[in-house]
Amino acid sequence: MSLITYATGFQPSAETERHPVGTQAARPPQLAPSRLPRGGILFGPVALVAIWELASRIGWLSPKFLAAPSTAVLTGIELLSNGTLADHFLASAQRAYLGLGIGVALGLGMALAAGLSRIGEASLDGLVQIKRAVPTLALIPLAILWLGIGEAMKVALIASSVLVPIYINTHAALTGIDIRHVELARSVGLSRGAFLREVALPGALPGFFTGLRLAVTTCWTALVVLEQINTTEGIGYLMNRARDYGQTDVIVVGLAIYAILGLGSDFAVRFWERRALSYRKALAS
Secondary structure, three states: OOHHHHHHHHOOOOHHHHHHOOOOOOOOOOOOOOOOOHHHHHHHHHHHHHHHHHHOOOOOOOOOOOOOHHHHHHHHHHHHOOHHHHHHHHHHHHHHHHHHHHHHHHHHHHHHHHHHHHHHHHHHHHHHHHHHOOHHHHHHHHHHHOOOOOOHHHHHHHHHHHHHHHHHHHHHHHHHHHHHHHHHHOOOOOOOOHHHHHHHHHHHHHHHHHHHHHHHHHHHHHHHHHOOOOOOOOOHHHHHHHHHOOOOOOOOOHHHHHHHHHHHHHHHHEEEEHHHHHHHHHHHO
């Protein structure tokens, strides 16, 4: 077995040995996987909005119960033109991305400590699993007592929610690295820093990006709840105030903004994931 074969973990199959590269081999026909046409994934949401608009226009849905999509769009344009929406959006984005950044850093550091050290795993893994089982809502009373009812409490709870998917997926990827790669690193005498840089981090990247996609969704989900507590600005505050006045169109605008921000963040993560993991396509080809 060559060094490259050992490092990549490629094992020639019996079929490959019988039919070397460059020869023709009879293969059973395979059905091409069915795929949705481009934009087909939007069919469901677009159909739902169309039915919603139709039900509002013919009177099946009262504006007091749920505003029509067209009404919500006009309300959103009005809030955007007078500057109200921009101010509340910036306040929400600051809370969300600050908590996201802190949570990602903590989750990644804990995953590396637990995945590369038995002491780290024994110390940290149980704590994260406990946090995973405890919902964020249950921590709000203690967080208020410890940090007050201001911004620090909200950012801390968002960070604590975000670090769980980052830790779990990154830790799983680290512990799932092929042991042959570890043995190869030892045989060529890689230092601990070089091993971390050349083997551990590249091996953990797929799991990290999976956790990051979950984390950005968790970030905005936690923010929806936390912005209902003693806030004077933010999308959640705007929705909370609209609830008191029965303004369902403003509530729909807030929900749409949360959805757009969550989907946009997920799209950005997937874009950087494709860029960072482009080497996998090269290896597969």
